[in-house]
Amino acid sequence: MSVGQIVNLLKMKVRIVPAMEVGKNYMYLLIDQASKTAAAIDPVVPNKIEEAAAEEKVKITHLLTTHHHADHSAGNERMSKLFPGLEIVGGDDRIPAMTKKVGNGDIFNLGNLKVTCLHTPCHTKGHICYFVSSDSSVEKGENVVFTGDTLFSGGCGHFFEGTPDQMYRALIEVLGSLPDETKVFVGHEYTVNNLKYAAHVEPNNKKIAEKLLWAQKLQAEDKFTMPSSIGEEKLINPFMRVREERLKKYTNETDPIKVMGKLRQMKNEFKL
Ligand SMILES: [Zn+2]
Known part of the structure:
Protein backbone atom coordinates (compact mmCIF):
# COMPACT_ATOMS: atom_id res chain seq x y z
CA MET A 1 0.00 0.00 0.00
CA SER A 2 1.30 3.42 -0.85
CA VAL A 3 2.20 5.90 1.86
CA GLY A 4 -0.08 8.91 2.27
CA GLN A 5 -2.14 10.75 -0.32
CA ILE A 6 -0.96 12.21 -3.64
CA VAL A 7 -1.68 15.68 -5.04
CA ASN A 8 -0.67 15.67 -8.70
CA LEU A 9 -0.04 18.96 -10.46
CA LEU A 10 1.52 19.25 -13.92
CA LYS A 11 5.08 20.11 -12.98
CA MET A 12 5.12 19.17 -9.34
CA LYS A 13 3.63 16.55 -7.12
CA VAL A 14 3.05 16.62 -3.36
CA ARG A 15 2.80 13.45 -1.27
CA ILE A 16 0.96 14.12 1.97
CA VAL A 17 2.42 11.77 4.57
CA PRO A 18 0.72 11.75 7.98
CA ALA A 19 2.75 11.24 11.14
CA MET A 20 -0.25 10.72 13.39
CA GLU A 21 1.73 9.15 16.19
CA VAL A 22 3.15 12.57 17.01
CA GLY A 23 -0.04 14.64 17.06
CA LYS A 24 -1.87 14.88 13.73
CA ASN A 25 1.30 16.14 12.07
CA TYR A 26 1.75 16.32 8.35
CA MET A 27 5.01 15.62 6.60
CA TYR A 28 5.27 16.28 2.88
CA LEU A 29 7.33 15.05 -0.04
CA LEU A 30 7.51 17.75 -2.73
CA ILE A 31 8.59 16.39 -6.10
CA ASP A 32 9.85 18.16 -9.22
CA GLN A 33 8.31 15.87 -11.87
CA ALA A 34 10.90 16.68 -14.59
CA SER A 35 14.11 16.08 -12.62
CA LYS A 36 12.69 13.55 -10.12
CA THR A 37 14.31 15.46 -7.28
CA ALA A 38 12.41 15.99 -4.08
CA ALA A 39 12.30 17.92 -0.82
CA ALA A 40 11.03 16.51 2.46
CA ILE A 41 9.09 19.03 4.55
CA ASP A 42 9.19 18.50 8.36
CA PRO A 43 9.98 14.76 8.05
CA VAL A 44 9.59 13.86 11.71
CA VAL A 45 9.16 10.14 10.90
CA PRO A 46 12.02 9.59 8.42
CA ASN A 47 11.25 5.97 7.53
CA LYS A 48 7.82 6.91 6.16
CA ILE A 49 9.36 9.63 3.97
CA GLU A 50 12.06 7.21 2.83
CA GLU A 51 9.36 4.73 1.83
CA ALA A 52 7.36 7.37 -0.04
CA ALA A 53 10.50 8.52 -1.91
CA ALA A 54 11.32 4.92 -2.88
CA GLU A 55 7.78 4.44 -4.23
CA GLU A 56 8.11 7.63 -6.28
CA LYS A 57 11.66 6.73 -7.43
CA VAL A 58 12.89 10.22 -6.54
CA LYS A 59 16.06 11.54 -4.94
CA ILE A 60 15.62 13.67 -1.84
CA THR A 61 18.10 16.55 -2.10
CA HIS A 62 16.57 19.02 0.37
CA LEU A 63 14.91 18.96 3.78
CA LEU A 64 12.81 22.03 4.56
CA THR A 65 12.17 22.67 8.26
CA THR A 66 9.40 25.14 9.05
CA HIS A 67 10.43 25.64 12.69
CA HIS A 68 12.44 24.14 15.53
CA HIS A 69 9.65 22.41 17.53
CA ALA A 70 10.44 18.72 17.97
CA ASP A 71 7.19 17.55 16.34
CA HIS A 72 8.55 19.12 13.11
CA SER A 73 12.34 18.83 13.38
CA ALA A 74 13.08 15.71 15.43
CA GLY A 75 13.68 13.63 12.27
CA ASN A 76 16.47 15.87 10.95
CA GLU A 77 19.46 14.02 12.47
CA ARG A 78 18.22 10.67 11.21
CA MET A 79 17.45 12.12 7.75
CA SER A 80 21.01 13.49 7.50
CA LYS A 81 22.32 9.95 8.04
CA LEU A 82 19.82 8.29 5.66
CA PHE A 83 20.52 10.77 2.86
CA PRO A 84 24.20 11.81 2.80
CA GLY A 85 24.72 15.28 1.31
CA LEU A 86 21.18 16.34 2.17
CA GLU A 87 20.74 20.13 2.36
CA ILE A 88 18.88 20.82 5.60
CA VAL A 89 17.20 24.20 5.37
CA GLY A 90 15.73 26.31 8.18
CA GLY A 91 15.58 29.78 9.69
CA ASP A 92 16.45 29.13 13.33
CA ASP A 93 19.72 28.08 15.05
CA ARG A 94 17.72 25.69 17.25
CA ILE A 95 16.94 23.43 14.25
CA GLY A 111 15.30 20.82 -9.73
CA ASN A 112 13.26 23.18 -11.94
CA LEU A 113 11.17 24.51 -9.07
CA LYS A 114 11.85 27.82 -7.35
CA VAL A 115 11.59 27.87 -3.55
CA THR A 116 11.15 31.26 -1.82
CA CYS A 117 11.61 31.47 1.96
CA LEU A 118 9.08 33.61 3.82
CA HIS A 119 10.11 34.53 7.36
CA THR A 120 6.91 34.54 9.45
CA PRO A 121 7.93 34.96 13.11
CA CYS A 122 5.29 34.63 15.87
CA SER A 137 7.03 34.12 -13.17
CA VAL A 138 4.69 33.39 -10.27
CA GLU A 139 1.65 34.38 -12.43
CA LYS A 140 2.48 31.65 -14.95
CA GLY A 141 3.48 28.98 -12.45
CA GLU A 142 1.83 26.33 -10.35
CA ASN A 143 2.23 27.63 -6.81
CA VAL A 144 2.16 25.90 -3.45
CA VAL A 145 3.09 27.02 0.06
CA PHE A 146 4.07 24.99 3.13
CA THR A 147 2.97 26.97 6.17
CA GLY A 148 4.09 24.84 9.16
CA ASP A 149 2.45 26.11 12.36
CA THR A 150 1.89 29.69 11.14
CA LEU A 151 -1.28 29.10 9.08
CA PHE A 152 -3.61 26.14 9.58
CA SER A 153 -6.75 25.56 7.55
CA GLY A 154 -9.37 27.65 9.38
CA GLY A 155 -6.90 28.77 12.06
CA CYS A 156 -3.33 29.67 13.01
CA GLY A 157 -0.61 28.61 15.43
CA HIS A 158 -0.14 29.78 19.00
CA PHE A 159 1.82 33.02 19.45
CA PHE A 160 4.53 31.30 21.52
CA GLU A 161 7.40 33.64 20.62
CA GLY A 162 5.66 36.60 19.04
CA THR A 163 3.01 39.27 19.04
CA PRO A 164 -0.35 39.93 17.32
CA ASP A 165 1.25 42.42 14.93
CA GLN A 166 3.70 39.74 13.79
CA MET A 167 0.88 37.27 13.10
CA TYR A 168 -1.01 40.05 11.29
CA ARG A 169 2.02 40.62 9.06
CA ALA A 170 2.45 36.85 8.48
CA LEU A 171 -1.17 36.06 7.62
CA ILE A 172 -2.42 39.27 6.01
CA GLU A 173 0.64 40.88 4.45
CA VAL A 174 2.93 37.94 3.63
CA LEU A 175 0.75 34.85 3.02
CA GLY A 176 -2.29 36.99 2.13
CA SER A 177 -0.43 38.55 -0.79
CA LEU A 178 0.35 35.23 -2.48
CA PRO A 179 -1.87 34.41 -5.49
CA ASP A 180 -5.33 33.22 -4.34
CA GLU A 181 -4.98 29.90 -6.17
CA THR A 182 -1.76 29.01 -4.28
CA LYS A 183 -2.28 25.58 -2.75
CA VAL A 184 -1.72 25.55 1.01
CA PHE A 185 -0.18 22.63 2.92
CA VAL A 186 -0.17 23.15 6.70
CA GLY A 187 1.60 21.50 9.63
CA HIS A 188 -1.30 19.82 11.45
CA GLU A 189 -4.75 18.40 10.71
CA TYR A 190 -6.73 20.71 13.01
CA THR A 191 -9.26 21.74 10.35
CA VAL A 192 -12.49 20.45 11.94
CA ASN A 193 -11.86 22.02 15.34
CA ASN A 194 -10.68 25.26 13.75
CA LEU A 195 -13.83 25.48 11.64
CA LYS A 196 -16.06 24.78 14.65
CA TYR A 197 -14.58 27.88 16.21
CA ALA A 198 -14.83 29.82 12.91
CA ALA A 199 -18.54 28.89 12.74
CA HIS A 200 -18.98 30.23 16.27
CA VAL A 201 -17.31 33.51 15.27
CA GLU A 202 -19.30 33.82 12.03
CA PRO A 203 -22.56 31.82 12.34
CA ASN A 204 -23.90 33.33 9.09
CA ASN A 205 -20.86 32.55 6.94
CA LYS A 206 -22.08 29.85 4.49
CA LYS A 207 -18.57 29.04 3.23
CA ILE A 208 -17.47 28.15 6.78
CA ALA A 209 -20.55 25.96 7.34
CA GLU A 210 -20.00 24.14 4.02
CA LYS A 211 -16.30 23.60 4.61
CA LEU A 212 -16.95 22.30 8.14
CA LEU A 213 -19.38 19.65 6.81
CA TRP A 214 -16.88 18.70 4.10
CA ALA A 215 -14.00 18.44 6.61
CA ALA A 220 -14.78 10.34 9.34
CA GLU A 221 -13.26 8.59 6.31
CA ASP A 222 -9.69 9.02 7.66
CA LYS A 223 -8.84 11.34 4.77
CA PHE A 224 -6.97 14.65 4.83
CA THR A 225 -8.29 18.18 4.32
CA MET A 226 -5.14 19.31 2.48
CA PRO A 227 -4.56 21.20 0.31
CA SER A 228 -6.49 24.35 1.00
CA SER A 229 -5.80 27.56 -0.95
CA ILE A 230 -4.96 31.14 0.00
CA GLY A 231 -8.19 32.35 -1.64
CA GLU A 232 -10.28 29.85 0.33
CA GLU A 233 -8.59 30.68 3.64
CA LYS A 234 -9.42 34.35 3.08
CA LEU A 235 -13.10 33.33 3.03
CA ILE A 236 -13.19 30.87 5.95
CA ASN A 237 -10.28 31.54 8.29
CA PRO A 238 -11.13 34.08 11.03
CA PHE A 239 -7.44 34.93 11.51
CA MET A 240 -7.21 35.99 7.84
CA ARG A 241 -10.47 37.94 8.23
CA VAL A 242 -9.51 40.29 11.06
CA ARG A 243 -10.34 43.36 8.93
CA GLU A 244 -13.98 42.26 8.46
CA GLU A 245 -16.70 44.09 10.42
CA ARG A 246 -18.05 40.85 11.89
CA LEU A 247 -14.65 40.06 13.40
CA LYS A 248 -14.35 43.54 14.88
CA LYS A 249 -17.79 43.14 16.43
CA TYR A 250 -17.02 39.64 17.78
CA THR A 251 -13.85 40.81 19.50
CA ASN A 252 -15.15 44.29 20.41
CA GLU A 253 -12.03 45.83 18.86
CA THR A 254 -11.58 48.14 15.86
CA ASP A 255 -7.86 47.90 15.10
CA PRO A 256 -7.25 44.69 13.05
CA ILE A 257 -4.05 43.95 14.99
CA LYS A 258 -5.97 44.13 18.27
CA VAL A 259 -8.66 41.93 16.66
CA MET A 260 -5.91 39.41 15.88
CA GLY A 261 -4.64 39.36 19.49
CA LYS A 262 -8.10 39.15 21.04
CA LEU A 263 -9.25 36.45 18.60
CA ARG A 264 -6.25 34.26 19.50
CA GLN A 265 -6.93 34.76 23.21
CA MET A 266 -10.65 34.00 22.79
CA LYS A 267 -9.89 30.84 20.78
CA ASN A 268 -7.49 29.66 23.50
CA GLU A 269 -10.36 29.95 25.98
CA PHE A 270 -13.05 28.53 23.66
CA LYS A 271 -14.53 25.18 24.68
CA LEU A 272 -15.68 23.04 21.77
ZN1 LIG B 1 5.09 24.37 16.48
Missing part, protein backbone atom coordinates in the same frame (compact mmCIF):
# COMPACT_ATOMS: atom_id res chain seq x y z
CA PRO A 96 18.90 20.15 14.48
CA ALA A 97 21.45 19.27 11.76
CA MET A 98 20.75 22.46 9.78
CA THR A 99 23.21 23.00 6.89
CA LYS A 100 21.65 26.08 5.28
CA LYS A 101 20.22 28.94 7.31
CA VAL A 102 17.77 31.06 5.33
CA GLY A 103 16.05 34.39 5.84
CA ASN A 104 13.13 36.28 4.36
CA GLY A 105 13.17 36.38 0.55
CA ASP A 106 15.97 33.85 0.10
CA ILE A 107 15.47 31.77 -3.05
CA PHE A 108 16.91 28.42 -4.11
CA ASN A 109 16.09 25.79 -6.71
CA LEU A 110 14.73 22.31 -6.27
CA HIS A 123 4.61 30.93 16.57
CA THR A 124 8.40 30.76 16.86
CA LYS A 125 10.99 33.47 16.17
CA GLY A 126 12.63 31.66 13.25
CA HIS A 127 9.54 30.24 11.54
CA ILE A 128 9.81 29.94 7.76
CA CYS A 129 7.01 29.25 5.26
CA TYR A 130 8.20 27.85 1.93
CA PHE A 131 6.54 29.18 -1.23
CA VAL A 132 7.23 27.03 -4.29
CA SER A 133 6.58 28.01 -7.90
CA SER A 134 7.08 25.96 -11.06
CA ASP A 135 7.93 29.09 -13.07
CA SER A 136 10.18 32.08 -12.50
CA GLN A 216 -16.08 16.35 9.05
CA LYS A 217 -16.96 13.92 6.25
CA LEU A 218 -13.29 13.55 5.25
CA GLN A 219 -12.21 13.13 8.87
